[in-house]
Amino acid sequence: MAVRFFGQYLIERGEVDASHIREALLLMDAENPEVGQLAVERGFMRPRDVSRVNAEQRNRDMPFGDLAVEMGLLASPQLVAILKDQRARRLLIGEALVRLGHVAKDRLGVLLDAYKADQARFDVDANRARVLPDGLASRDVTAHVLDLLPRFMFRVARIHAKVGEIMPFDGAPDFAEVRVSLPIRGARSLEVALASDFPFAEALAKAASGLDPRELDPEMVADGVGEFLNVLCGNAASAGAGAGSRVELGTPDYEAELCDGWRVELAVGVGRAALVLSPF
Amino acid sequence: MENAVASKLNVLLVDDSRTVLAQLERILADIPDLAIVGMACDGAAAIRMANESKPDLVLLDIVMPGLDGLSALRTIKSMHPEIRVAMVTSVSGDAARVEEAFRLGACQVIGKPFEVDSIESLVEAVRRDRAETTVDSD
Numbered sequence: 473m474a475v476r477f478f479g480q481y482l483i484e485r486g487e488v489d490a491s492h493i494r495e496a497l498l499l500m501d502a503e504n505p506e507v508g509q510l511a512v513e514r515g516f517m518r519p520r521d522v523s524r525v526n527a528e529q530r531n532r533d534m535p536f537g538d539l540a541v542e543m544g545l546l547a548s549p550q551l552v553a554i555l556k557d558q559r560a561r562r563l564l565i566g567e568a569l570v571r572l573g574h575v576a577k578d579r580l581g582v583l584l585d586a587y588k589a590d591q592a593r594f595d596v597d598a599n600r601a602r603v604l605p606d607g608l609a610s611r612d613v614t615a616h617v618l619d620l621l622p623r624f625m626f627r628v629a630r631i632h633a634k635v636g637e638i639m640p641f642d643g644a645p646d647f648a649e650v651r652v653s654l655p656i657r658g659a660r661s662l663e664v665a666l667a668s669d670f671p672f673a674e675a676l677a678k679a680a681s682g683l684d685p686r687e688l689d690p691e692m693v694a695d696g697v698g699e700f701l702n703v704l705c706g707n708a709a710s711a712g713a714g715a716g717s718r719v720e721l722g723t724p725d726y727e728a729e730l731c732d733g734w735r736v737e738l739a740v741g742v743g744r745a746a747l748v749l750s751p752f
Numbered sequence: 753m754e755n756a757v758a759s760k761l762n763v764l765l766v767d768d769s770r771t772v773l774a775q776l777e778r779i780l781a782d783i784p785d786l787a788i789v790g791m792a793c794d795g796a797a798a799i800r801m802a803n804e805s806k807p808d809l810v811l812l813d814i815v816m817p818g819l820d821g822l823s824a825l826r827t828i829k830s831m832h833p834e835i836r837v838a839m840v841t842s843v844s845g846d847a848a849r850v851e852e853a854f855r856l857g858a859c860q861v862i863g864k865p866f867e868v869d870s871i872e873s874l875v876e877a878v879r880r881d882r883a884e885t886t887v888d889s890d
Binding site for chain 2: 493494627711
């Protein structure tokens with residue numbers, strides 16, 4: 473149970489193997505035009521301007537189009553038109569696999585439907601993003617964090633959890649014996665912290681690791697909480713960031729200083745726990 | 753006895769979380785003819801241990817402190833193309849990163865939380881691949 477890419481799903485089903493995916497990616501590289509190429513085709517940029525942006529990209533970790541706009545070499549409406557054109561012309565991995573003869577054309581639709589049904593488990597409640605407080609950055613990622621938490625909590629630890637109201641952060645909860653946080657970096661970065669009492673953290677770590685409680689030292693308990701956050705945030709960020717967005721997930725901080733932001737009380741089957749969401 | 757040892761699938765586990773290493777160890781313990789030859793918690797240690805133990809399969813996390821999983825994958829595949837490397841990651845929905853893993857030679861990308869079935873299927877696929885490679889080289 474995880475958010476996954478179509479090619480990976482096909483390998484898991486035994487429809488193709490990794491070498492077929494590599495071939496398809498090479499075909500996509502050869503056929504899918506890049507933003508700079510489309511900008512030149514449409515007369516928006518000169519080839520030497522494209523080279524200038526490419527050179528600047530070595531120093532700046534920014535998508536080509538955004539950087540070209542920032543450098544004054546491309547207008548925002550032109551970039552929007554190019555991205556639309558790029559999406560329309562994009563050869564997708566399924567089509568590439570059909571072209572290469574690794575997936576039958578009449579089977580692709582069936583596989584895509586099955587894939588979408590599989591991934592529908594990660595759709596979020598459409599109302600969730602609407603009720604998030606104003607000013608909370610990364611709304612889509614946050615909506616996914618809150619919506620996926622009960623599903624992953626049950627999947628990983630068989631702990632029932634219900635997400636409570638989102639309140640302004642007013643200090644660390646008095647039960648916060650274990651505090652682990654994990655940063656999701658992007659255009660709008662968010663730190664997600666899980667603060668809990670020891671019984672909750674121990675139950676989570678025990679279920680996640682499968683170890684006997686006698687083998688769980690405090691460090692291992694914190695590690696189990698960190699791994700749960702890693703699973704939750706990785707999947708939420710992947711699903712919520714949108715197609716084409718790169719997810720930069722950090723590693724857990726096991727002595728998290730809870731920062732300003734929002735606090736979300738969790739009703740859990742064992743002990744006490746809360747999430748703290750801090751934009752940064 | 754020599755054949756039995758030779759037919760064992762040797763696996764190296766790499767993840768910065770002790771919880772994940774314990775999970776994988778528990779799942780793999782139930783699979784016959786398989787030996788865990790080492791466990792590492794970062795990319796640099798993974799490369800060193802892959803060099804030393806030459807496993808059949810490496811289960812490699814992507815997001816780790818220090819040298820990350822994709823950098824370790826690149827090095828391991830460049831030095832030992834015959835070693836199968838499967839990424840085990842919570843960012844398996846990040847298409848760009850998953851595509852990069854396949855381009856670098858990963859044989860599969862398994863999302864966290866993983867199912868026991870996914871790990872068992874992977875091991876079976878690697879065994880089949882190893883058997884076919886052995887027949888081809890004969």
